Amino acid sequence: xxxxxxxxxxxxxxxxxxxxxxxxxxxxxxxxxxxxxxxxxxxxxxxxxxxxxxxxxxxxxxxxxxxxxxxxxxxxxxxxxxxxxxxxxxxxxxxxxxxxxxxxxxxxxxxxxxxxxxxxxxxxxxxxxxxxxxxxxxxxxxxxxxxxxxxxxxxxxxxxxxxxxxxxxxxxxxxxxxxxxxxxxxxxxxxxxxxxxxxxxxxxxxxxxxxxxxxxxxxxxxxxxxxxxxxxxxxxxxxxxxxxxxxxxxxxxxxxxxxxxxxxxxxxxxxxxxxxxxxxxxxxxxxxxxxxxxxxxxxxxxxxxxxxxxxxxxxxxxxxxxxxxxxxxxxxxxxxxxxxx
Amino acid sequence: xxxxxxxxxxxxxxxxxxxxxxxxxxxxxxxxxxxxxxxxxxxxxxxxxxxxxxxxxxxxxxxxxxxxxxxxxxxxxxxxxxxxxxxxxxxxxxxxxxxxxxxxxxxxxxxxxxxxxxxxxxxxxxxxxxxxxxxxxxxxxxxxxxxxxxxxxxxxxxxxxxxxxxxxxxxxxxxxxxxxxxxxxxxxxxxxxxxxxxxxxxxxxxxxxxxxxxxxxxxxxxxxxxxxxxxxxxxxxxxxxxxxxxxxxxxxxxxxxxxxxxxxxxxxxxxxxxxxxxxxxxxxxxxxxxxxxxxxxxxx
Numbered sequence: 041x042x043x044x045x046x047x048x049x050x051x052x053x054x055x056x057x058x059x060x061x062x063x064x065x066x067x068x069x070x071x072x073x074x075x076x077x078x079x080x081x082x083x084x085x086x087x088x089x090x091x092x093x094x095x096x097x098x099x100x101x102x103x104x105x106x107x108x109x110x111x112x113x114x115x116x117x118x119x120x121x122x123x124x125x126x127x128x129x130x131x132x133x134x135x136x137x138x139x140x141x142x143x144x145x146x147x148x149x150x151x152x153x154x155x156x157x158x159x160x161x162x163x164x165x166x167x168x169x170x171x172x173x174x175x176x177x178x179x180x181x182x183x184x185x186x187x188x189x190x191x192x193x194x195x196x197x198x199x200x201x202x203x204x205x206x207x208x209x210x211x212x213x214x215x216x217x218x219x220x221x222x223x224x225x226x227x228x229x230x231x232x233x234x235x236x237x238x239x240x241x242x243x244x245x246x247x248x249x250x251x252x253x254x255x256x257x258x259x260x261x262x263x264x265x266x267x268x269x270x271x272x273x274x275x276x277x278x279x280x281x282x283x284x285x286x287x288x289x290x291x292x293x294x295x296x297x298x299x300x301x302x303x304x305x306x307x308x309x310x311x312x313x314x315x316x317x318x319x320x321x322x323x324x325x326x327x328x329x330x331x332x333x334x335x336x337x338x339x340x341x342x343x344x345x346x347x348x349x350x351x352x353x354x355x356x357x358x359x360x361x362x363x364x365x366x367x368x369x370x371x372x373x374x375x376x377x378x379x380x381x
Numbered sequence: 382x383x384x385x386x387x388x389x390x391x392x393x394x395x396x397x398x399x400x401x402x403x404x405x406x407x408x409x410x411x412x413x414x415x416x417x418x419x420x421x422x423x424x425x426x427x428x429x430x431x432x433x434x435x436x437x438x439x440x441x442x443x444x445x446x447x448x449x450x451x452x453x454x455x456x457x458x459x460x461x462x463x464x465x466x467x468x469x470x471x472x473x474x475x476x477x478x479x480x481x482x483x484x485x486x487x488x489x490x491x492x493x494x495x496x497x498x499x500x501x502x503x504x505x506x507x508x509x510x511x512x513x514x515x516x517x518x519x520x521x522x523x524x525x526x527x528x529x530x531x532x533x534x535x536x537x538x539x540x541x542x543x544x545x546x547x548x549x550x551x552x553x554x555x556x557x558x559x560x561x562x563x564x565x566x567x568x569x570x571x572x573x574x575x576x577x578x579x580x581x582x583x584x585x586x587x588x589x590x591x592x593x594x595x596x597x598x599x600x601x602x603x604x605x606x607x608x609x610x611x612x613x614x615x616x617x618x619x620x621x622x623x624x625x626x627x628x629x630x631x632x633x634x635x636x637x638x639x640x641x642x643x644x645x646x647x648x649x650x651x652x653x654x655x656x657x658x659x660x661x662x663x664x665x666x667x668x669x670x671x672x673x674x675x676x677x678x679x680x681x
Contacts, residue, residue, distance in 0.1 A: 357484040
C-alpha cells in the first residue's frame with residue numbers, strides 16, 4: 041500500500057493481515073460457501089452489525105463517551121437511504137449510502153451536544169433520548185415511510201452501475217466492499233492524531249484540554265463519525281438483511297446488543313467490534329442448534345432466549361472483573377503465549 | 382371551568398403516575414447513596430421481584446407469605462450481587478461499575494423469564510383502576526383508586542425510609558459508609574450488614590413499584606422499559622437525594638401527561654416515549670447535579 045499523508049504508514053504485518061483477510065473474504069468464502077443461508081443469516085448481519093459496533097467503539101471505546109443509542113442512528117441511516125433512493129432519481133447507491141451516513145452524523149452531533157456537559161450515566165440517559173426520539177419521529181411522520189400504512193416497507197433493490205445486486209452472494213460482496221473501506225478508514229483514524237485525541241479525552245478530559253485538545257471538537261467529532269458508521273450500517277442492515285424498513289427493528293434492544301458487542305469484544309479496539317459482533321450473533325445460533333439437536337426441541341424457545349440473556353449478562357460481569365478489555369485482549373494474550381514458545 | 386378541571390385532572394393523574402417512577406428511582410438512590418454505584422439493574426429488579434411475587438402466588442402461597450418470601454429472595458439477590466459483582470469491582474471506575482450492572486440487569490431479566498415464563502400475568506391487588514366515587518362527588522375530579530394507592534404507598538415508604546436513615550443506628554452507619562467506606566469500616570461499622578440491608582431495602586422498593594405497575598399494566602417485560610424512565614427522574618432529582626427522586630418523579634409524570642394530552646395530538650401522540658429524556662437533557666444543561674443533588678466537583 042502506498043503511503044501518503046492521508047494514510048498512515050503500515051507495517052509488514054498489517055499488510056499481510058490485510059491481504060489474508062481480503063483473500064479469505066473475496067476468494068475463499070465466495071468459492072467455498074454455496075448456501076444462501078450462510079450469507080443472508082450469518083455473514084451479512086455479522087458485517088453490518090460489526091460496522092455499527094465500530095461506530096459504537098469510536099464513541100465509547102476510543103472517545104470514552106458512554107452512549108446508548110446506536111440503533112437510533114441506524115434507523116436514521118436506513119430511512120435516509122430509503123428516502124434518498126425513492127425521491128432522488130438515478131442516485132447512485134454508494135452516494136445514497138454516504139449521504140444517509142451524513143444525515144445520521146448530523147443527528148449524532150445534535151445528540152452528542154450533552155456530552156460537552158455531562159458524562160457517565162448522565163450522558164447515557166441523554167443519548168437514550170436520541171434512541172427514542174428518532175424511532176418515534178420516523179414512526180409518526182408518514183413522509184419518512186412514504187405514507188405506507190402497512191408498517192412494513194420493502195427495501196429497494198441495490199443497483200450499482202445499472203446492475204442489480206440481489207442474490208445473497210452479490211449483496212455480501214457489496215457489504216464486504218463498504219466494510220473494508222470504512223474499517224480501513226477507522227483504523228487510520230484510530231491510529232492517527234484523531235484517535236490519539238479521542239483517547240486523551242477518554243483517559244482524562246481535563247488533562248487533554250490543558251494540552252490544547254479542544255473537547256468540543258473532539259467529542260462532537262467522535263459522535264458524528266460514530267453516527268456516520270451506525271447510519272451506513274443501518275442502511276446496509278435494512279437493505280440486505282431485513283430487506284424491509286420498519287422502525288421497530290431499531291429498538292432499544294438492538295442498541296443494547298451493539299453495546300454488548302463492544303464491551304465483550306473489547307473496548308478500544310477495532311478488531312473487538314468484529315469479534316464481539318460475531319459472538320453476540322453466533323452464540324444464540326449455537327444455543328438454538330444445541331436446543332434442537334441435543335435436546336430435540338424439548339427446551340422451550342423462550343427459555344433458550346432467556347438463557348442467552350443470562351449468559352450475556354454473566355459474561356459482561358466476568359469480563360468487567362477479569363478482563364475489562366474484552367475478547368480482543370484475550371485473543372492477544374493467547375497469541376503472545378504461543379509466540380513465546 | 383370544565384377545561385380547568387380537566388387540566389387539574391391531567392396534572393393529578395400525571396403526578397400520581399409519577400409516583401410510580403419515583404418508586405423505581407428511590408431504589409436507585411438507596412444503592413447510590415450507600416455504595417456510589419449507579420445500579421442500572423434496578424429496572425430489572427422491579428421486573429424480577431414482581432414476577433417472583435406472582436410466581437409464588439401461583440404456587441398457592443397467600444398474599445403476605447408471598448410478599449415475605451419475595452423480600453427474602455430479593456435480599457439474597459442483593460447479597461449475591463454484593464459478593465459476586467460489586468466486591469470484585471471495588472475501586473473501579475464508575476463506568477466499569479455501570480457496565481457491570483447493565484450485565485446484572487440482563488442476568489436478572491433472563492433468570493426471571495427462565496423461571497417464570499414470558500407470558501403477561503395479571504396481578505390483582507384488590508384495588509381497581511377506576512375513579513373513586515367520593516372524589517367525583519366532592520371535587521368533580523376523576524382520580525383512579527390505584528393511582529391514589531400508589532401515591533400513598535410511595536409516601537409511606539419514603540417516610541419509613543427517611544426515619545430509618547435518620548433515627549436508627551443502622552441508618553447512621555449507612556450514612557457513615559456512604560461518606561467514607563474505609564473510615565466507616567475502620568471504626569467497626571459492619572460494612573457487609575449495611576450493604577445487605579440497603580440491597581434488601583432496594584429490593585422491597587422494587588417489589589412495591591413492580592406490584593403497582595403490574596396491577597395497572599400486567600406483569601410483563603415492558604416493565605423494564607418503563608423502569609428506564611426512572612433515569613430521567615434521577616437526573617432531574619439528583620442521584621443521591623430521596624426527596625429528589627420523589628420530586629423528579631412528580632415533575633416527569635406531570636409534564637409527560639400534560640405534553641401528551643395537549644401537544645401530543647399534533648404529532649400523532651406517543652411523545653411520552655421520549656419527552657422525559659428530552660426534559661432531562663434540558664435539566665442537564667442548567668443543573669447537571671439535579672435539583673437536590675450534591676454539587677459535582679471533579680479534580681484532575
